[in-house]
């Protein structure tokens with residue numbers, strides 16, 4: 047039995063005043079202690095989803111519970127357990143890190159606890175900067191100040207909205223390490239990203255969101271298994287009308303009017319099934335002029351998912367995908 | 379984390395945090411926010427009190443320099459309350475830091491109490507400082523000290539609430555300045571700071587009675603010298619009415635999330 051979710055989102059919807067449907071029928075349970083990545087292109091609705099849970103955007107449908115507390119009726123209890131690090135670097139320029147995190151702790155209704163605040167700042171390598179004006183800090187440090195603010199009230203759940211957007215490679219790695227340390231300290235983390243490698247690197251589970259819909263939520267291992275699939279395509283000399291019964295041991299499909307024979311197999315499997323298939327084909331006198339193999343990447347899976355939003359993302363032919371890939375480095 | 383979470387039923391830590399934040403902000407601009415009005419007021423006394431006042435003579439038995447003191451305090455109280463409170467809530471909206479307040483376990487009442495409380499506190503302090511400054515220039519008599527204090531707090535609170543509303547409504551800094559500069563200041567100048575409306579011709583006197591500021595200044599002056607343009611009861615009712623109107627508007631703002639949440 048899965049553990050009781052810390053956050054339970056059901057049938058959540060948001061239509062902005064402009065009429066734009068930003069979220070539609072989103073269901074998602076977050077389990078304690080996990081890192082969930084919400085992956086989606088810009089404008090998918092990631093920030094809206096987070097904002098709705100945190101009380102910044104008013105949902106137009108559905109409900110959210112935080113440890114059983116409804117975010118509207120029981121907003122104090124719900125919000126007290128959540129920390130939010132926004133996408134943009136919203137900081138009070140004239141404050142110091144120390145003052146601003148002390149403010150945050152008070153805002154969330156907790157009595158002062160200098161020892162905790164010191165620990166937070168030290169963990170985020172901000173202790174030396176605690177008395178500097180925030181406006182004098184670098185972008186990476188400002189981001190960490192926002193994380194420190196979000197942690198000042200010892201939340202159980204931390205939302206990180208695009209923690210590494212526009213950040214260079216080295217800082218991204220630092221951030222990832224930071225997030226792992228936080229999780230190790232017992233905090234449940236939901237982060238959004240439009241970098242596939244980030245989701246792959248960080249998350250226990252990945253939710254793919256596009257056009258306001260959560261189209262898939264999978265554990266990373268599950269995704270990796272699918273990722274591990276390889277596809278062999280044989281371009282036949284003579285088109286086949288049907289797949290010969292002799293070949294039923296292999297999961298084959300015929301494409302391109304019988305001109306292509308496709309074999310999808312598990313790349314991690316020990317058994318070498320391809321040589322046997324080729325041998326069998328030779329015996330049956332089925333010749334091919336060329337062959338290609340490919341391994342699906344998470345990126346392709348993602349792109350085909352968001353492009354088609356079908357239930358069978360795996361069957362999309364590779365050629366048609368590559369040309370239309372929306373580069374993950376596309377930024378606003 | 380197995381520690382049971384503490385859920386405040388009344389989040390006074392938050393009120394304190396915001397209050398302190400606002401007071402620190404005022405502290406950073408202490409020069410503009412305290413010294414400037416004091417100097418301006420002192421200049422009024424030099425010009426109107428000493429130079430012109432000597433030729434004006436007494437109004438309702440009060441020396442002219444003393445007569446204008448309550449009105450000048452109110453003038454500062456209006457603009458300072460509006461500016462402090464409107465900036466206080468507009469800045470987080472402008473910089474985006476409002477996200478934290480919206481996502482915190484604080485009620486609308488607590489937010490208003492903190493922001494308006496801080497703005498009003500500063501205005502009252504300023505009013506008292508101007509009063510002290512004025513007493514260096516002219517003789518001042520306070521007939522009803524408790525009423526004087528009550529008016530000071532009431533007006534500071536009301537206009538801070540009004541400023542809070544403006545701060546939420548304003549989309550930019552021009553709009554923030556619009557109401558104080560183009561509505562309140564003219565109404566105040568025409569509201570009997572420098573004269574008793576009884577000195578006006580009958581027609582203008584009637585027009586003046588449509589100016590709500592007249593009632594506030596008249597009431598405040600009554601607490602000093604015991605004389606008033608309109609009866610103290612009406613003054614009090616007008617001020618309280620304005621306060622209730624502001625409270626209703628703030629209530630509506632938070633109910634609908636107007637210009638706070640999408």
Ligand SMILES: Nc1ncnc2c1ncn2[C@@H]1O[C@H](COP(=O)(O)OP(=O)(O)O)[C@@H](O)[C@H]1O
Nearest residue numbers: 062064066068087088089090091092093094640
């Ligand atoms: N306050 C708003 N009013 C109207 N539309 C909005 C607002 N905020 C976001 N949107 C729109 O909602 C959609 C989702 O936005 P957002 O949640 O920010 O996406 P993401 O974080 O995935 O990039 C976008 O089309 C965006 O333009």
Ligand SMILES: [Mg+2]
Nearest residue numbers: 092093133208
């Ligand atoms: Mg976003």
